[in-house]
Amino acid sequence: MFTQVPQPLVYAEALLAQFASLSRAADGAALLGDFVRGLAELSGCELTQLYLLDATHICLGMNAECLNGILQPREAASLPADYNGEQLLQFALCQNRVVSLSELSGSLHETSFLPPQATPWQSLLCVPLVNQQKSVEGLLLCASRRHIDLQGFADSLGQLGSFVLGQLHLLQRLRQPSGVTRPAPVSVPSASGYGLIGKSSAMRQTYSLISKVLHSPYTVLLRGETGTGKEVVARAIHDCGPRRSQAFIVQNCAAFPENLLESELFGYRKGAFTGADRDRAGLFDAANGGTLLLDEIGDMPLSLQAKLLRVLQEGEIRPLGSNDTYKIDVRIIAATHCDLSMLVGEGKFREDLYYRLAQFPIELPALRQREGDILDLARHFAEKACSFLQRDAVRWSDAALNHLSGYAFPGNVRELKGLVERAVLLCEGGELLAEHFSLRLAAMPADSSLNLCEHKAVLPPDNRPNLRERLEAMLEDSSLDLRECLEQVERSLLLDCLRKNDGNQTLAARELGLPRRTLLYRLGRLNINLGDFDG
Known part of the structure; x- marks a missing residue:
């Protein structure tokens, strides 16, 4: 690691001192500032920068900069908000490759991310920063006005940067407000131990x-x-x-x-x-x-x-x-x-x-029949999505939980998984909100016959009064339990819609707002055949 740097023993001692110093940082801002200053001392470069991905792991932004030994204020208006258009930075980030250039002024590379100076920048080193999960989380950059080979610093500075990432996450967890509880890792084992999620x-x-x-x-x-x-x-x-x-x-x-x-x-x-x-x-x-x-x-x-x-x-x-x-x-x-x-x-x-x-x-x-399992599954999928995206776990707002609990999920667990993963991507803060979920509210539960009778999207207007009268008559019949009553209402709804469409299952499914396969499944479950709606 030290064979390509000048005075290897002196450099190794200085690197060890940086590890020790950074381990004592009291907060994130001080840690990042000390880190870019340490990079300047170790590499001998006039400019050092630190870029980190945001919580969504989509946008790259500058978090710290040291120029001529002076830590630059992060609020400086000259610093752009993100660097997604910088080809050199994006190459190192997306390819997880070290970029080392010693003839920068004579190259065709765009370097607008470097501050303008009277003497042009000549040498540049860009090193991806990898976290404990072996995922790239940011970049460190060193630049000099002199023609020097910085490649030999890449391995050691990369390891120092990975250490800083770990310390930063630790400080963020320790300094989380006491009123905010981090969601505990969700692992909802089944009573049988088969690894399936659900206690209903x-x-x-x-x-x-x-x-x-x-x-x-x-x-x-x-x-x-x-x-x-x-x-x-x-x-x-x-x-x-x-x-x-x-x-x-x-x-x-x-x-x-x-x-x-x-x-x-x-x-x-x-x-x-x-x-x-x-x-x-x-x-x-x-x-x-x-x-x-x-x-x-x-x-x-x-x-x-x-x-x-x-x-x-x-x-x-x-x-x-x-x-x-x-x-x-x-x-x-x-x-x-x-x-x-x-x-x-x-x-x-x-x-x-x-x-x-x-x-x-x-x-x-079906998921609508698994009382209480929706929220356990949603938390599990959110945790998996955060782990996959290498971002901190998210909290759930009460509104988001209520939003999911009241939805029928015609696509069942697969639909829930997709909705939660999309919500995690849309969530820019640390809390999932109701607006992060795009639920098709017209897809009402098959067992919710009262809603079926009122919802214009699933019930033809000319059939609503007829079905309501039948529902009321069924509810007055003490010989029927609730499940039998609901099945009869659903059966009546399907038969009416099929008769209206002359038995065309595709048109009936479209009018009911159901996938055709779901309609066929329900027809089979209720023992409805072609003879039930002829004429």
Whole structure:
């Protein structure tokens, strides 16, 4: 580290003295000021600067500057607010590369970030500052009017800068106002220890079902609306079961056309088709001994369903172009947002395969059915987003929490995760506010029938009085409990909308403000078929 600097021993002693001095800094401003002064002493440069990224890790700004041994005031009007347009700085920052130039005046590089001087700047060193998480958080810069090689200082000054970053974060935490409580690291373990987040009764029931099937070889069918976490549950079953040391492979059955999906799953032999110039193992081979998740199983072509049934019944596969079969040991987990029994009735899914897949079904609850879990999940996603962005944890305002609690989340956990990550990006301070969340308020809960009756975006105006009268009559009927009443109202709403659109599901879904897949799921859940709205 010291071989390229003049008088290595003297330099090493001076560097050690800087570490000791900076460790005693009482506040952030003093720490940064002492740091740029120390850079000037160590490098012998007339100018030293420190640039740091803001809390969002988007904007680069100057935080301290020392010119001719004098610390420059940060409020100086000559200092621009950010340096996102400076190519040299952005290159070092984004590429995590040291920039060292000894003939600056004769180069074509833009250096408007350097203060103008009568004698032009000749030498420049720019070193990225890396934090404990190995992420670039800022830059240190040294410049001189003399022609000198500053490259030899890069490693040692970079380590000093990383130390200063750690000290700065420590001082910021220690000096946080006593009235402001930092959010504790959120890790909401489930009662079962499967790593899933949620303490609601619906999730406890899910944990119980997982525990029943965890150590058995039975095929599991995961059902639920889009975004409910079917792949997460499948991975939990694999990671906590006896196959955890083997492969976990996911294949979306809707992602490939029929021929490609077959070769992807079963593999092929050389010469099986045009372009098959070698043998290729399929995903069943890759998952041998482990777990294969077949996502969106309802979209698998009928002809391929027969081959999958053979795998489930006999535990053997035959690659394309081969006459031989061989045994495999793969645990298959299937997942779908569709009602497979309805697809069986329509002739779109094999009945024998359905009963083989539904050996152990697990219905994953929608987020609106998981009382109390929304806030736990939101805090977890916010913590993960802050960790990914290398920024301090954020606090939650009561308004933001209430805002999320009152939303139906038609996209379920996936939608919540996206909303929270976007809010963290938009949050420029340390607190998440309601305005950071862009919620589609027209997407009301499926169980909130009173709101459905009043909301113009989801209910045709000519149907509102009719539905309200039916709702009132149902509420007066003491033989119906609340859930039955709500299901009947939802059923009436869907039937009325389908009749109005002559059975066109796409138009009905658009009028109701729902994705078509969600409408199909609800039609299946309520056992609504084409005959219910004919004529």
